[in-house]
Amino acid sequence: MNGPTHGYWCECWTEEVTGTGGPARLASFDAYSAPQADRWVAIALRTISPALDSDASDEAWTWLHGKRAETRRALMRSEPCTVTITHADVRITWTIRPVLFLPLAHRQDAELPACARSFKPHRTD
Template sequence: MTELPRGYWCECWTEDLTSQAEQPTLHASFDAYSAHQADRWVAVALRTITPALDTSACDEAWAWLYEERAETRRALLRSEPCTVTVTHTTTRITWTIRPVLFLPLSHRRGRELPACTYDFKPRTTD
């Protein structure tokens, strides 16, 4: 029996704090195969957006980058899920990292898609 590859599923969500009806919105996801890849994905995103953040959110971002990132990595190595959050004005930005087992696609050979792929019909609007 083949052991399934372990890794981390990473997501980036935003939430408008002024709207009680609005649900969080998923903006990005990433499959990381190491704790280093997972926390680096968040670090690159934070470094990229910090120039556009307000002072408080920027401080939160740099606090995680310089003080809390190492603890995040240790938690991931213990297979614990992690969350990194910054709040910019009325928007909460949250990155989640969860340990996962990656399941291989069955019947996948090179570029050939599984036979069941052709069973699905395009979605139409009425």
């Protein structure tokens, strides 16, 4: 098994601005580089920008053309980042956090970890 891998955990959340509904996670993504992480947000913003109201579209393009470079530099320094736009009464937030991805044991490896032998499958009768 290989050791831990540095990467970024990315999520997209929505929340009603009125506060009547709690936040809901729409998507998550595991990125293995800062460019891959900020590209995930950029693709999402470019995809939804035609459907956004004019203020939200302006927020999206401001990040894409001005603040995206700041976001990438912060990620390269292992700092978490957030990109938020508000469309009508919905706040959409992308979060990017530096993480360590731990390797998983492959089922076909010759030597599984000792804990694998203690696993008992759940059976329903």
